[in-house]
Amino acid sequence: MGKVKIRVVGDEQLEQEQKEEQKKKREQKFAKKQAVKGVGLGGGQRISAVGTSEEEILKELEARPEASEAGQTEQPQKPQATKQPKKIKAEPKPVSKRYAENKALVGKKTAYPIPAGIDLLRKFKKINFDETVELHINTREKGISGQITLPHGTGKKVRVVIADDALIAEIEKGKIDFDILVATPEMMPKLAKVARILGPRGLMPSPKSGTISDKPESLVEKFSAGQVSYKTEAQAPIIHMSIGKLSFADEQLSENIQTLLSSIGPAKISSVTLKSTMSPAIRLKA
Numbered sequence: 001m002g003k004v005k006i007r008v009v010g011d012e013q014l015e016q017e018q019k020e021e022q023k024k025k026r027e028q029k030f031a032k033k034q035a036v037k038g039v040g041l042g043g044g045q046r047i048s049a050v051g052t053s054e055e056e057i058l059k060e061l062e063a064r065p066e067a068s069e070a071g072q073t074e075q076p077q078k079p080q081a082t083k084q085p086k087k088i089k090a091e092p093k094p095v096s097k098r099y100a101e102n103k104a105l106v107g108k109k110t111a112y113p114i115p116a117g118i119d120l121l122r123k124f125k126k127i128n129f130d131e132t133v134e135l136h137i138n139t140r141e142k143g144i145s146g147q148i149t150l151p152h153g154t155g156k157k158v159r160v161v162i163a164d165d166a167l168i169a170e171i172e173k174g175k176i177d178f179d180i181l182v183a184t185p186e187m188m189p190k191l192a193k194v195a196r197i198l199g200p201r202g203l204m205p206s207p208k209s210g211t212i213s214d215k216p217e218s219l220v221e222k223f224s225a226g227q228v229s230y231k232t233e234a235q236a237p238i239i240h241m242s243i244g245k246l247s248f249a250d251e252q253l254s255e256n257i258q259t260l261l262s263s264i265g266p267a268k269i270s271s272v273t274l275k276s277t278m279s280p281a282i283r284l285k286a
Contacts, residue, residue, distance in 0.1 A: 098125045098127075099278070099279075099280065101125060102124040102125060102279055102280050103280040105120060105123060105124070106120065106280055106281075106282055110283065111283045111284060111285045111286075112282060112283065112284055112285065113284070113285050114254050114257055114258065114284055114285070115250070115254060117274045117282045117283075117284045118250050118253050118254060118274070119250070120282055121133070121246075121274060121275075121276060121279065121282060122250075124276070124279050124280075126246070127278055130155075130245050130246055130247045131245070131246045131276040131277040131278060131279070132154075132155070132156075132242050132244075132245060132246075132276065132277050133242070133243055133244045133245060133246060133248070133253055133274070133275075133276050134240065134241065134242055134243070134274070134275050134276065134277070135239075135240075135241045135242075135243050135257060135260060135272065135273070135274060136238065136239070136240055136241075136272070136273040136275070136281070137238065137239040137241070137260075137261075137264065137269055137271075137272050137273075138237060138238050138269070138270045138271040138272075138273075139232055139237040139238065139239060139264070139268050139269060139270065140237065140267075140268055140269070140270050141232075141237055141268065142232050142233075142234075142236070142237045143232060144230075144231065144232045144237075144239070144264060144268060145208070145229070145230065145231035145232070146229070146230055146231075146263055146264070147209070147210050147227060147228070147229050147230075148227065148228060148230070148259060148260060148263045149222070149225060149226050149227040149228075150226045150227075150228060150243065150244075150256045150259055150260070151226075151252070151255045151256060151259055152226070152244060152248060152252040152253075152255060152256055153225070153226035153244075154226065154228065154242045154243065154244060154245075154256075155242075155244050155245035155247070155248060156242065158179050158180060158223055158224055158226075159177065159178045159179045159180070160178065160179065160180045160181075160182065160219070160220045160223045160224050161177075161178040161180075161181060161182070161220075162181075162182055162183065162216045162217070162220065163181055163182070163183035163184075163187045163190075163191055163205065163216075164187070165190070167181075168190055168191065168193075168194055171194045171197055171198065172193075172194060172197075174197070176197075176201070176203070178203070180203070180211065180223050181198065181203050181204070181205055181211065182205060182211045182212070182213065182216045182219040182220060182223070183205040183211065183212055183216060184212070184213070184214060184216055185212060185214070188205070188212065191204070191205065209229055210227075210229070228241070230260070230263075230264070239264070241260060243256040243257055243260060244256050246276055257274070257284075261286070266286060269286045270286070271283065271286060272284040272285075272286050
């Protein structure tokens with residue numbers, strides 16, 4: 001019977017196994033420590049340190065030259081604020097020599113009586129056409145409106161027409177050759193389909209503007225004779241009105257102005273300005 005050799009694990013083998021186990025624990029401990037510190041890499045990346053040996057971590061760092069030094073966290077760059085372009089203040093429009101000379105005639109803080117304001121308007125240097133005379137009235141509240149017949153008209157020929165089927169067909173094509181449109185109550189449903197065209201232009205007939213009647217012919221006569229409507233702007237308490245031409249006599253302009261101011265009512269008026277198309281403004285006594 002032969003000898004049986006029994007291999008006994010010696011002290012050296014046990015010691016080697018313990019060393020390997022300790023080395024493995026040190027590597028895991030090192031990897032966890034690096035994960036806590038956050039080994040910095042370029043672009044904000046980090047090494048997944050858990051379960052990675054020290055040698056592998058060092059190799060990965062060496063393979064990435066853009067990475068920060070070990071143990072240092074790269075701070076993300078703050079985006080630079082975009083510089084807003086500087087706003088350039090609009091330069092005031094140059095005024096003509098004629099306008100500057102006319103403006104020098106007007107007292108800055110003076111409110112003129114109506115006859116004196118008209119007289120001053122006459123002293124301005126004129127240009128080559130019959131300018132419209134305008135009245136700009138600041139009121140104490142919005143929503144003021146009304147109708148008046150100026151004694152001497154506005155100097156402008158008013159085109160007043162009566163709504164019918166043929167006219168509606170022309171409006172649908174975009175052809176509008178009138179300043180005031182009047183209608184009978186029966187025509188209003190037909191006008192509804194062109195309301196989006198007439199409405200923004202202020203030409204849609206309405207009871208408030210006095211342009212609807214069973215006798216539209218009488219409205220044509222009335223509006224042609226100088227009846228006008230006035231109302232404050234939607235967003236501001238101000239009324240803009242044409243009250244004649246420079247070719248009108250002083251008395252005609254004065255009567256038109258007084259008629260309009262009386263219709264609005266002095267208690268509702270805060271200030272009145274008189275001017276022509278190309279002239280400076282003249283403040284009147286309200």
